[in-house]
Amino acid sequence: MMRNRDTISEHYIREELQKYDIPIAVRVVEEIDSTNEALKRMARQGLKEDFLLIAGKQSYGRGTKGRSFYSPESTGIYMSILLHPKADALQSMRLTIMAAVAQARAIERLKGEAIQIKWPNDIWLHGKKTSGILTEIIGVYENGQVSGVIVGIGINVYEPRQGFPKPVEKIAGALYGPDEWQENLKNDLVVGLLKKFFAYYRQLPEDTFFAEYKKRCFVIGKRIWILPVPEKIKKKSDSLPTEQILKDLPEEAEVLDLDKQYRLYVRYADGRCGFLSHQEISIKLV
CATH class of the missing domain: 3.30.930.10 (Bira Bifunctional Protein; Domain 2)
Structure with a gap:
């Protein structure tokens, strides 16, 4: 050794x-x-x-x-x-x-x-x-x-x-x-x-x-999970409306590009497109 x-x-x-x-x-x-x-x-x-x-x-x-x-x-x-x-x-x-x-x-x-x-x-x-x-x-x-x-x-x-x-x-x-x-x-x-x-x-x-x-930046062209902000994660309960529960779950998206402000341009599973500037992401294995 x-x-x-x-x-x-x-x-x-x-x-x-x-x-x-x-x-x-x-x-x-x-x-x-x-x-x-x-x-x-x-x-x-x-x-x-x-x-x-x-x-x-x-x-x-x-x-x-x-x-x-x-x-x-x-x-x-x-x-x-x-x-x-x-x-x-x-x-x-x-x-x-x-x-x-x-x-x-x-x-x-x-x-x-x-x-x-x-x-x-x-x-x-x-x-x-x-x-x-x-x-x-x-x-x-x-x-x-x-x-x-x-x-x-x-x-x-x-x-x-x-x-x-x-x-x-x-x-x-x-x-x-x-x-x-x-x-x-x-x-x-x-x-x-x-x-x-x-x-x-x-x-x-x-x-x-x-x-x-x-x-x-190897995430370009990859499918990712966009993770919720930690302090906003809430436990599922009957008192929480379904919309709030869904909002606090990771969102799936595909990274299309990176702009000059170093934001990721992504397309969500429902077809929406938008920019990520400070969110945390995880690579989706397929």
């Missing part, structure tokens, strides 16, 4: 980013509650510079929709980037798309395998989710410009030796097996991701990554 010696080096990442003129402060810690939450605290305490925080383990890693993100020691990359773009809230949320494309390209370069994106921002390999992205706006000024944005990225680099927890074991995957560690791989992945991300970021708000995203 080989011990995973693929450790994250603050010095290496800082030096490499300086070579590519990426002006961002870097800190690597062994363990933290959540890299996103830590950067929020630092911002509230007056942090004004762009900042990259990476942890070897998260005790309370967070995903989208209020879910937890499994972040065990040594097997993944758990990082958050605090940025101060001269952009409004809508433009800032495109940082999520930029991060997904940058990550897909960086992973593909290292692995030599095609990387897909499940709308809107999950990285998929071999039919499994290997990474998630959580972008949060800190605040908005009166003129509509954001005061800061945090882009959180969690990557399952190596499969945990004990496997993934039951709630996610059917969907979660990793880039490599538990004994396939490669020295310096995490460092190279972080640097490669950030090089591509900041190349896009320098051109914000220009949309230079749309074609690349659409090429990798």
Whole structure:
């Protein structure tokens, strides 16, 4: 049994980013509650510079929709980037798309395998989710410009030796097996991701990554389930009208296209067509 010696080096990442003129402060810690939450605290305490925080383990890693993100020691990359773009809230949320494309390209370069994106921002390999992205706006000024944005990225680099927890074991995957560690791989992945991300970021708000995203968005042409918003799900009871019960069930649809606002254009089972901008979807297996 080989011990995973693929450790994250603050010095290496800082030096490499300086070579590519990426002006961002870097800190690597062994363990933290959540890299996103830590950067929020630092911002509230007056942090004004762009900042990259990476942890070897998260005790309370967070995903989208209020879910937890499994972040065990040594097997993944758990990082958050605090940025101060001269952009409004809508433009800032495109940082999520930029991060997904940058990550897909960086992973593909290292692995030599095609990387897909499940709308809107999950990285998929071999039919499994290997990474998630959580972008949060800190605040908005009166003129509509954001005061800061945090882009959180969690990557399952190596499969945990004990496997993934039951709630996610059917969907979660990793880039490599538990004994396939490669020295310096995490460092190279972080640097490669950030090089591509900041190349896009320098051109914000220009949309230079749309074609690349659409090429990798594998749900186009697929049948999907559109899931109800969790807090609106209600238990079936005699007091609920049939229309409400049906509204709270997943809706079946076919994805026809993706528009320049990164919305899915879908056709529902009853023939209606419309756009999805923030809903959660599940792939329908047929």
